[in-house]
Structures are given as structure tokens and as C-alpha cells.
Amino acid sequence: MATITMPVICRAVTPSSENGRRRLPADHPILSFLDKHTTLSSAELKKIHARMLRIGLFDHPYAASRLLTSCSISPSRNLQYALLVFDQIPQPNLYSWNILIRAYSSSSRPDLSLQLFSRMLSDSPHSPDHFTFPFVIKAAAELQMLREGSTLHGLVIKSPFRSDVFILNSLVHFYAACGCLNLSRLVFDHIPQKDVVSWNSMITALARTDHYNDALNLFQVMEQSGFMPNDVTMVSVLSACGRKGDLELGRWIHSYIKENDITQCLILNNAILDMYTKCGNFADASLLFDSMKEKDSISWTTMLVAYAKSREFNAARRVFDEMPYRDIAVWNALISGYEQNGRPKEALAAFIELQDADVEPNQLTLVAALSACSQLGAIEMGKCIHSYLRNQSFDLNYHLTTSLIDMYSKCGDLENALYVFSSVKKRDVFVWSSMIAGLAMHGRGKEALHFFKEMQEAKVKPNHVTFTNILSACSHAGLVEEGRMYFSQMLPLYGITPDIEHYGCMVDILGRAGRLEEAMELIKSMPVPPPSSAWGALLGACVVHREVKLGELACQNLLGLEPRNDGAYVLLSNLYAKAGRWEDVGRLRKLMRDQGLKKEPGCSSMEVNGVIHEFLVGDASHPLSERIYKKLEEIKARLKAVGYESKRTQLLQNVEDDVAKEHALNLHSEKLAMAFGLISMKETMAIRINKNLRICEDCHSVAKLISKVYEREILIRDRYRFHHFKQGRCSCQDYW
Known part of the structure; x- marks a missing residue:
């Protein structure tokens, strides 16, 4: 920010004979020290403050404002202390008001910036200037306070700064932040002398609100008006292009950046990378990524997500492994990439791997992991996550509550889903x-x-x-x-x-x-x-x-x-x-x-002791395969003893021999899973199975009989619904 010219009230003079006070110079060593040291700790600033009070330097508004600057906008700022310092200044000058309003507008408490502005209007002899308005308008934008911001706009119109481009640019941003794109455009259109920031503010506002065609059209008008776009312009234009999914235009924009020597900083390169991935051009994205001399977490994560979306999971994992630093955002990208693209098993494996890393999971991590549990029917892992949420005193917000209910429901534990629902x-x-x-x-x-x-x-x-x-x-x-x-x-x-x-x-x-x-x-x-x-x-x-x-x-x-x-x-x-x-x-x-089309094979999965076991039709790859098939023979014999006859009409292949038909039906994946459940789980535990296709009538009949003969509760989730088998009955009442 440019320095406001202040009245020369601290120039070097000799002590006054009229009042006996010594007027200290503006270049006092303490002030020079503050200029040279911008990373002073709170303790050091307090010592300087005390020294200034002892020697009377703090009484000078200019000197006080220099200390206030160090407290409020330096890298080691302490806004709470800055406010105390400000309140001790007998007559704060306009610079002091501006510096504190500015500091709070960029802080976690922009509301205090508005409060300070209100105090300034009521308690100060100073009127807002062309520095004050942009800071307080920014605070209103952060809070999306349309009424307050509109009032500020009214004050601007009544002030001598109604045509100030810096203030008008901030109003363009303010109205866009409040969702009033028409008002934002109205302010923009009435800026008498636009600068590059004006165009950038409006293009960014349009791009961020999915008015990507309008953003791209305005970019063309900007060029035609004789304004040279900069890297900020191109970031917004690339964002609009990526949202539109226009690869041809995106390539042209990339060429335009090169031809016009627009500095390809890291932020701009990341925007180009993001545009290529959103347009589905992973080849060009990979070429750009490999050529980038500087990469940050955003660069790596963008490529990881791109590979996951294109189902190139080995490439996604390779990018993850090569990352120099992996924070929780990176882990979330990997876990969500697996979970959202049909790889829930790998998502949970990555989540388990995270437990050994020195990184704490956050809400996004846990929601993705719970979703993976839902897809797999991994109720044991889901319960562990629920326990973790309780132990870590996580606030069960809407997202986590919904995820827990969904997990328990899809894992067959409706009672726990109802418990979660009733507990919030x-x-x-x-x-x-x-x-x-x-x-x-x-x-x-x-x-x-x-x-x-x-x-x-x-x-x-x-x-x-x-x-x-x-x-x-x-x-x-x-x-x-x-x-x-x-x-x-x-x-x-x-x-x-x-x-x-x-x-x-x-x-x-x-x-x-x-x-x-x-x-x-x-x-x-x-x-x-x-x-x-x-x-x-x-x-x-x-x-x-x-x-x-x-x-x-x-x-x-x-x-x-x-x-x-x-x-x-x-x-x-x-x-x-x-x-x-x-x-x-x-x-x-x-x-x-x-046509190169293949029927999706029947697959049943179940979780036992935290391990997911999968079975295909006629599968013999399981380590306990011999015992499973032996159990199947036992099941067949016991069911026949109570009158079971296989529903051969459910065999969807032209097999003439009845024995062969019965054998083929006996190899269905859910039957293998039920046999495995009987030999591997305690008799008191329900057998929970996930089936990727609709359960056939024969498997449905077998499950009912097993639940009665073996006195076991069986839950099978097929592609469409849950079937609870207990004492020879199914919850669907044979209606599915």
C-alpha cells in the first residue's frame, strides 16, 4: 500500500523554550529499528512500546502509527495487541485508522474491520479516504454482508472518490461475493477509466459463478479494448475454459500465454494443468506436469486426481509416492480418488496406511472412508471409524451423520443407523x-x-x-x-x-x-x-x-x-x-x-475379521476353497433332507443334464460366500454378504433354508435391496 503523506510534526528541532518539551525527530532510532525488523515477536514489540511511552515518543501520532503498523500488518502481527495499542493513541491519525481497518479486513475477524470503520465515522474527525473504502468493502465481501456493503457503496457515491477505480474494483468483487452478479456487472460497466484489475475482477466473478461463456466473451472484449491481460486474467480465463470443458479453446489459451510472453508462474501453470484435466486431456496435462520446474501440493494433487478419474490407478499411486510432502489434503485426494471411481477396497487400504503416517484424518477423510465401507459392506471398519469419531470428540455435523447412517444401512445394520439418527x-x-x-x-x-x-x-x-x-x-x-x-x-x-x-x-x-x-x-x-x-x-x-x-x-x-x-x-x-x-x-x-461386450460376472463379498473376501461364480482361488466346497456338499445334503429342490429354471444356460444344472446353480457366488461364512464365523454372528447382481430365486430359497436349518441370520445386499433371512423367512416377503 502507498504511504499516506502525513503533516511534518516530528521533524528534528531544538527543545522548545515555550513549553520545555523536546520534540523528537521522525528518524528516531526506535522508528528506524522498527523499519529494519519486520518479524519482531509480541514480547519485543511490548518492550518497544514501553520504551516509547517512557520517552514520550508514543505521544506523536506518526510514531504511534509506526508501532501500530508493526503490530498489525507485519509477518508476526498480533491484532489483539494492535487494538490495545490503537486504543491508547490519544488522537489517531487517518493512517492509523486505515492500517487497523486494513489488518482486520484480512483477518479471521473481518467484522471488527466494520466496527472500527463505524467508530471512525462517529468518534474521529477524519473522513474515509480512497484507502479506507477498499479495505472496509473487502471486509463486507468476506462476510457477504449485502446491506452493509450497499451502505458503503452509498457513502462512496457521496464522497469525492466516487470515480476512484480502486474503490470501484473492490465493489465489483463485493457484489459478486454476495451473489449479486448483475450489480457487480453494473458497477463494472460504469467504471469511467477501467484498469487491468477492473477487467480481472469481473472476469473472475463470472468464472467463479459458472458464467463461463460470459467470462470468455468479456476476455475478448478486454483484448479488443486494448488492455493486455496478465497472469491473473489468464488464471480466471483458464478456469472458465476448464468448467466449460472446451479443450480446443483451452489449447488456444495456452498458446496465447506463450505467444504474449505472459509470465508462467506456478499459479498459472497450475491453472493450465487444471484446465487440461477438467477437459479430459490427461496426455497434455502429464506433459506440462513433467516440464514444470516448480511444483507445489496443488500441482501434485491435480495430477493425482486426474489419473484417478481416468482410472489410471497405478499412475495415481505413482504420483502419490513421488510427492515430496504429503499432507492430509493429498491423502484425501488419494482415498477419495479410489472411493469415487469404483475402488473402495483400495480406498480403505490407503485409509489404513494413513494410520501409520504422522497425519491426522479430517472430516473429508472420514466421509470418504465411510463411503468406501458402505460400498464394500465393511461394517467392522465402519464401526472402528465411528468409535474414532466418538473418541476424538468429532462434531457429528450433517455430512458425518449422513455418512454414518448410509454406512450402517448399506452394511445391513439398520438398528445402528437408527441409533445414529436418533442421537443427533x-x-x-x-x-x-x-x-x-x-x-x-x-x-x-x-x-x-x-x-x-x-x-x-x-x-x-x-x-x-x-x-x-x-x-x-x-x-x-x-x-x-x-x-x-x-x-x-x-x-x-x-x-x-x-x-x-x-x-x-x-x-x-x-x-x-x-x-x-x-x-x-x-x-x-x-x-x-x-x-x-x-x-x-x-x-x-x-x-x-x-x-x-x-x-x-x-x-x-x-x-x-x-x-x-x-x-x-x-x-x-x-x-x-x-x-x-x-x-x-x-x-x-x-x-x-x-461388439466386445462382456457380461458382468456374479461376485459376492463379505468382511470377516476386518478382511474383505470375494467370490466369483465357481471360484476356486480362495485359500479355504477345499473346505468351502466340502461345506457346500454338506449344505446341499441337509437342505435336501428338509425337502429342498433346486430351481433349475434359474439356470440361464442351455444345459440339458439335470445333475449338471444343479451343479451349476450350486456354484453361484452367494452360495460360496454363505458356505465360507458358516465355516469362518462364530455361530452367534450374522453372515453379511454383498452381491453385485440381483439375487436369483434359487439362491434366495437356499438362503431362507440355511437360516432355518443352521439357525443363522443371513443378510444379503444385492444390486437393488437388502434381504434379511431369519428362521426360514426373508424380509422382502418374496417380493423383489
């Missing part, structure tokens, strides 16, 4: 929605609807997610009329327009209930072209109810939207298999091979 006093729409979703996936539809009523009584407004969960609850519980009612009430009662996901849920409700023609009519009546989710729900229902003709139509429309949807081919193949149309089954499988 404050619940937002996401906490309520998460609990409703948990009840829905466990088939407790009526309880889910009861919670929805309680949510309304608590004056929490539902959102799109809430209604998706409500409709899902109706679908899993066969509550067709209730589903119709809530679907019809969304817009008139709650102001929420049903979107494609809600229509998909409603199709699923009707389809599961066997009302296939009604489901088809609903699809035809949709206000937008039917999405793949609606056709997929109808096709799935046709497979359940063996409706071949309508299933073919649904599959045709689904493949029209998603030609490489392997699931569509598999569902239609299953439908043909159930109808005994093996030639059509063979034709579809050949078509899949010709």
Missing part, C-alpha cells in the same frame, strides 16, 4: 433422506413413510433426493397406491417437478407389481423423451414377470439410447432363457461378443 439433535434434509433411504433398501417401506411424515412435522422441506427415496421405499414394499399418491403430490404440494429419476422409480413401482401396461403408459406420458432408467426398469420388470414381447420393446429402446449397455443384453438374454428360447439366447451372446 440437528437434522437437515440429507440426514432425513439418508435414513428414509436406509429403511427403503431394507424393505421397511411403511416405516420410511412414517419418517417422511415426521420430517414434515419437523419443518424440514423435502428435496428431489427425498422423493427418490420415498418412491424407492414404495417400490421395495409393494406400496403401489402410496407411490402413486406421493408422485402426484410432488409438484402441487411440494413444488418439486418430477424428474427422470422419479419417473424411473414410478415405472419400477408399477413394473414390480406386475402392472406392466400401466408402466408402459406412464413412459409414454412422460413430458420428456423417456430416459434409459425408465426403459431399464420396465425391462427388469418384464424379466421378473416373463413378459417377452414388452421386454423386447423395452430393450430395443434402451439400446437405442445406450448401444453398449451390456446389462440390457443380459436382461433380455435372461428373459429368453426363462422362456426356453435358447436360439435367441445364443444370438444375443454372439452379438455381445461381436
Whole structure:
């Protein structure tokens, strides 16, 4: 900041004979010492303060302001002490007011900057100048205080500084920070003599609020107006380009930076790197990253996240291992990169690795780890994280509460999910929605609807997610009329327009209930072209109810939207298999091979003693494979003794021999998992299994019988819902 010219009141003079006081010079050694030493400790500053008081130097406003500067804006500032110093100055000059207002505007207490400004207006003879206004406007921007900032704007208009570009630039930023982009643009357009900062402020405001096209257009106008962009301009332009995902434009901007010799500092290089990764160009991002002479945590993390998003997990891990310094943000990037891109097992492995590093996990770490537990059904690890939260006295905010409820629900422990829900006093729409979703996936539809009523009584407004969960609850519980009612009430009662996901849920409700023609009519009546989710729900229902003709139509429309949807081919193949149309089954499988499509193999996983075990169809790779298959033979014998007969119609391959059919059914992954659970877990423990596909009828029947014959509780989470098997019954009541 430029120095304000002060009245010369501390010049070198001889002692006055009129009052006997010695007027000290402005270049007193103490003041020179303050100028040379900018990193003084609080103790040293207090000693200097005491010395100035003893010799009368502090009585001079100029000298006092020099001490105030050291206390408030030096690298080792102490704002609390600076305020005490300021309050001792008999008559603070305008510089002193400005310096303290400035210091607080950039601190964690910008509200004190506004309070000081108010004191200045009421208690000081000084009027705000062209330095005061930008600092106090910045404080209002930090606090997003629109009313106070607008009042400041009014004071500016009435002042001699109404056309000051520095003040007007700060108002452009202020209105943008308060979400008033139209007012920000209005101030910008009326700046009489714009500078580069003016253009940068407006372009940045547009880029940060996703008005990326407007930001890029304004950049062109800036050029046409004869202003040379600088590195700050280009950072904002690159941000807009990355958000837009325009790679061609991004490459042009990169070339523009080189051609115009704009300094490629670290911040700018990071912006270019971020633009390439957001545009999906990982090759150019990698080339730039390798060529950067200077890298910081942002550079490394950007590349790590880019590799994870492109599913190049080995490259992501290599970047992580090569980092010179790994803080919690870097660990979060690795764990979240795995968790958000289908690698929950690796996410938990990284989380466990973090325990040995000298880094404390934060909320983001724990939310990502809990999400990974949810995907894997790793309830033991999830409980350990919950215990850690309690032991470390973490505040169970909305994010953590939602994550815990989701984890317990998806790991099959609905009672603990309900306990977490009831233990928190404050619940937002996401906490309520998460609990409703948990009840829905466990088939407790009526309880889910009861919670929805309680949510309304608590004056929490539902959102799109809430209604998706409500409709899902109706679908899993066969509550067709209730589903119709809530679907019809969304817009008139709650102001929420049903979107494609809600229509998909409603199709699923009707389809599961066997009302296939009604489901088809609903699809035809949709206000937008039917999405793949609606056709997929109808096709799935046709497979359940063996409706071949309508299933073919649904599959045709689904493949029209998603030609490489392997699931569509598999569902239609299953439908043909159930109808005994093996030639059509063979034709579809050949078509899949010709297109390079593969059926997703059935996989079941379960956690035992903190270790995740996975089983594929006919898997023999497990270390206890011999014992597992021996147990399977025992299970088959005991079940046959109580009348079990395999449902050979569930075999979706053309196998003529009945013995071969039965053997093939016996190799399903969930049966292997159940056998492993029986030999590896205590008899008092529930067997919890995650299945990546829909459970077949034969496995469902076997699970019911095992729960009765072996007196074991079994929980299987398939692709769509939970099945609780106990004493020969399932929570789904054979409706899934």
C-alpha cells in the first residue's frame, strides 16, 4: 500500500523554550529499528512500546502509527495487541485508522474491520479516504454482508472518490461475493477509466459463478479494448475454459500465454494443468506436469486426481509416492480418488496406511472412508471409524451423520443407523433422506413413510433426493397406491417437478407389481423423451414377470439410447432363457461378443475379521476353497433332507443334464460366500454378504433354508435391496 503523506510534526528541532518539551525527530532510532525488523515477536514489540511511552515518543501520532503498523500488518502481527495499542493513541491519525481497518479486513475477524470503520465515522474527525473504502468493502465481501456493503457503496457515491477505480474494483468483487452478479456487472460497466484489475475482477466473478461463456466473451472484449491481460486474467480465463470443458479453446489459451510472453508462474501453470484435466486431456496435462520446474501440493494433487478419474490407478499411486510432502489434503485426494471411481477396497487400504503416517484424518477423510465401507459392506471398519469419531470428540455435523447412517444401512445394520439418527439433535434434509433411504433398501417401506411424515412435522422441506427415496421405499414394499399418491403430490404440494429419476422409480413401482401396461403408459406420458432408467426398469420388470414381447420393446429402446449397455443384453438374454428360447439366447451372446461386450460376472463379498473376501461364480482361488466346497456338499445334503429342490429354471444356460444344472446353480457366488461364512464365523454372528447382481430365486430359497436349518441370520445386499433371512423367512416377503 502507498504511504499516506502525513503533516511534518516530528521533524528534528531544538527543545522548545515555550513549553520545555523536546520534540523528537521522525528518524528516531526506535522508528528506524522498527523499519529494519519486520518479524519482531509480541514480547519485543511490548518492550518497544514501553520504551516509547517512557520517552514520550508514543505521544506523536506518526510514531504511534509506526508501532501500530508493526503490530498489525507485519509477518508476526498480533491484532489483539494492535487494538490495545490503537486504543491508547490519544488522537489517531487517518493512517492509523486505515492500517487497523486494513489488518482486520484480512483477518479471521473481518467484522471488527466494520466496527472500527463505524467508530471512525462517529468518534474521529477524519473522513474515509480512497484507502479506507477498499479495505472496509473487502471486509463486507468476506462476510457477504449485502446491506452493509450497499451502505458503503452509498457513502462512496457521496464522497469525492466516487470515480476512484480502486474503490470501484473492490465493489465489483463485493457484489459478486454476495451473489449479486448483475450489480457487480453494473458497477463494472460504469467504471469511467477501467484498469487491468477492473477487467480481472469481473472476469473472475463470472468464472467463479459458472458464467463461463460470459467470462470468455468479456476476455475478448478486454483484448479488443486494448488492455493486455496478465497472469491473473489468464488464471480466471483458464478456469472458465476448464468448467466449460472446451479443450480446443483451452489449447488456444495456452498458446496465447506463450505467444504474449505472459509470465508462467506456478499459479498459472497450475491453472493450465487444471484446465487440461477438467477437459479430459490427461496426455497434455502429464506433459506440462513433467516440464514444470516448480511444483507445489496443488500441482501434485491435480495430477493425482486426474489419473484417478481416468482410472489410471497405478499412475495415481505413482504420483502419490513421488510427492515430496504429503499432507492430509493429498491423502484425501488419494482415498477419495479410489472411493469415487469404483475402488473402495483400495480406498480403505490407503485409509489404513494413513494410520501409520504422522497425519491426522479430517472430516473429508472420514466421509470418504465411510463411503468406501458402505460400498464394500465393511461394517467392522465402519464401526472402528465411528468409535474414532466418538473418541476424538468429532462434531457429528450433517455430512458425518449422513455418512454414518448410509454406512450402517448399506452394511445391513439398520438398528445402528437408527441409533445414529436418533442421537443427533440437528437434522437437515440429507440426514432425513439418508435414513428414509436406509429403511427403503431394507424393505421397511411403511416405516420410511412414517419418517417422511415426521420430517414434515419437523419443518424440514423435502428435496428431489427425498422423493427418490420415498418412491424407492414404495417400490421395495409393494406400496403401489402410496407411490402413486406421493408422485402426484410432488409438484402441487411440494413444488418439486418430477424428474427422470422419479419417473424411473414410478415405472419400477408399477413394473414390480406386475402392472406392466400401466408402466408402459406412464413412459409414454412422460413430458420428456423417456430416459434409459425408465426403459431399464420396465425391462427388469418384464424379466421378473416373463413378459417377452414388452421386454423386447423395452430393450430395443434402451439400446437405442445406450448401444453398449451390456446389462440390457443380459436382461433380455435372461428373459429368453426363462422362456426356453435358447436360439435367441445364443444370438444375443454372439452379438455381445461381436461388439466386445462382456457380461458382468456374479461376485459376492463379505468382511470377516476386518478382511474383505470375494467370490466369483465357481471360484476356486480362495485359500479355504477345499473346505468351502466340502461345506457346500454338506449344505446341499441337509437342505435336501428338509425337502429342498433346486430351481433349475434359474439356470440361464442351455444345459440339458439335470445333475449338471444343479451343479451349476450350486456354484453361484452367494452360495460360496454363505458356505465360507458358516465355516469362518462364530455361530452367534450374522453372515453379511454383498452381491453385485440381483439375487436369483434359487439362491434366495437356499438362503431362507440355511437360516432355518443352521439357525443363522443371513443378510444379503444385492444390486437393488437388502434381504434379511431369519428362521426360514426373508424380509422382502418374496417380493423383489
